[in-house]
Every structure is written in structure tokens, then in C-alpha cells.
Amino acid sequence: KNEVEQSPQNLTAQEGEFITINCSYSVGISALHWLQQHPGGGIVSLFMLSSGKKKHGRLIATINIQEKHSSLHITASHPRDSAVYICAVGSYMEYGNKLVFGAGTILRVKS
Amino acid sequence: ETGVTQTPRHLVMGMTNKKSLKCEQHLGHNAMYWYKQSAKKPLELMFVYSLEERVENNSVPSRFSPECPNSSHLFLHLHTLQPEDSALYLCASSQMTGLDTGELFFGEGSRLTVL
Numbered sequence: 001k002n003e004v005e006q007s008p009q010n011l012t013a014q015e016g017e018f019i020t021i022n023c024s025y026s027v028g029i030s031a032l033h034w035l036q037q038h039p040g041g042g043i044v045s046l047f048m049l050s051s052g053k054k055k056h057g058r059l060i061a062t063i064n065i066q067e068k069h070s071s072l073h074i075t076a077s078h079p080r081d082s083a084v085y086i087c088a089v090g091s092y093m094e095y096g097n098k099l100v101f102g103a104g105t106i107l108r109v110k111s
Numbered sequence: 112e113t114g115v116t117q118t119p120r121h122l123v124m125g126m127t128n129k130k131s132l133k134c135e136q137h138l139g140h141n142a143m144y145w146y147k148q149s150a151k152k153p154l155e156l157m158f159v160y161s162l163e164e165r166v167e168n169n170s171v172p173s174r175f176s177p178e179c180p181n182s183s184h185l186f187l188h189l190h191t192l193q194p195e196d197s198a199l200y201l202c203a204s205s206q207m208t209g210l211d212t213g214e215l216f217f218g219e220g221s222r223l224t225v226l
Contacts, residue, residue, distance in 0.1 A: 045214050
């Protein structure tokens with residue numbers, strides 16, 4: 001079993017729909033990251049959170065430490081939101097910290 | 112200047128060639144990373160440099176050789192690669208603390224094809 005599991009693996013939505021992507025993890029973490037990767041490869045950090053909830057524009061990320069679960073929500077989805085969304089958790093190492101990545105969720109928003 | 116710049120964006124090389132990937136960060140971060148992304152697989156951490164000292168070498172074959180001459184520059188030297196090494200190689204930087212990696216800032220990646 002992977003240390004970081006994302007669901008769904010693939011998601012197709014209609015423009016305007018509310019979207020939820022889930023991330024479950026099995027290791028102790030210092031923080032959880034949500035990343036966005038567009039075709040062509042570049043990755044952008046969306047959120048880094050260790051408790052509660054964060055909001056940026058139409059994106060909302062929540063984390064439940066007790067349940068080891070996080071969700072990324074996109075409100076009023078748009079075709080430009082089409083990308084791969086990656087969950088990563090920071091786990092403790094002797095030198096500090098490293099990230100463990102989920103496999104990603106491929107999102108396609110149709111107009 | 113963009114935060115993290117990688118060159119070249121695309122590289123095709125034969126198995127006997129020697130080439131290098133370059134990464135430069137303009138964010139004043141204290142940590143730099145090399146990641147490998149193969150098709151349909153999660154990002155794999157290859158190397159981490161913190162304050163120019165290598166702190167993680169994630170069982171990477173010796174045909175990949177990293178170099179971090181200063182806190183702003185990171186190289187990945189490639190020699191006698193195999194076709195299965197074809198992948199997207201991503202550089203990232205962050206302000207690492209004792210508690211966590213900090214937010215990662217990625218370059219656009221270098222798409223490597225080994226013939």
C-alpha cells in the first residue's frame with residue numbers, strides 16, 4: 001500500500017461543477033502539500049497546510065490530522081483548471097524532512 | 112527572473128554521451144532538490160542539498176551525479192544512461208526548516224530522452 005493515496009485517479013467534470021479530490025496518508029506528517037501540474041511539466045505549489053483549512057481564490061484545501069485525510073476543492077470549475085493535482089506529505093527524516101508524493105489525480109474540465 | 116529555472120528544457124542523448132542538467136534558483140532558498148518523474152509514476156526524490164551539503168541520496172544509480180557549487184545552483188551530470196532513464200527531471204527549491212521542507216518551488220523540468 002502506498003503511503004499516500006489519492007482518489008479519484010481520473011476525474012472529468014463539466015464547467016461550473018464543484019470538484020473534490022481526496023488524499024489519505026499513513027505516515028506521521030509535518031505538513032501536507034497540494035501541487036498542480038499542467039501539461040508540459042511545470043509544477044506549482046497550491047497549498048501547504050498542517051491543520052484546518054486554507055482558501056485561495058476558487059481553491060480550498062482542508063486537512064483532518066486525526067483521520068489522516070485531506071481534500072482539495074475547486075468551486076465553479078473552469079477548463080483552465082484541467083491539470084494533474086498531486087498530494088504530498090512531509091515526513092520526518094534524520095536531516096529534517098522529505099516529501100512523499102501521491103500518484104496524482106488527472107482532472108479534465110469540459111466547457 | 113522566474114523563481115526556479117532549468118536548462119535545457121529538452122535533451123536527447125545516446126547511451127554513451129555525457130550531458131548535464133542545470134538548475135538555478137533566485138529565491139534565496141537553502142535547499143534544492145532533484146526529482147524524477149516517469150510516465151504514470153509518482154514523483155521520485157533523487158537528491159536533496161541543504162546549505163550546499165547533500166543530505167539525501169535516494170539509492171540513485173551512479174550514472175547520475177549531482178553537484179551543488181553554491182546555494183543558487185544545482186547540476187545533474189549524466190553519463191552512460193539507459194533508455195529507462197528517459198523521464199522528466201524536475202528541480203525544486205525551498206526554505207527548509209527543522210520542522211518541514213517548506214513550500215517547494217519547481218522549475219519547468221528537463222525532458223530527457225535516452226536513445
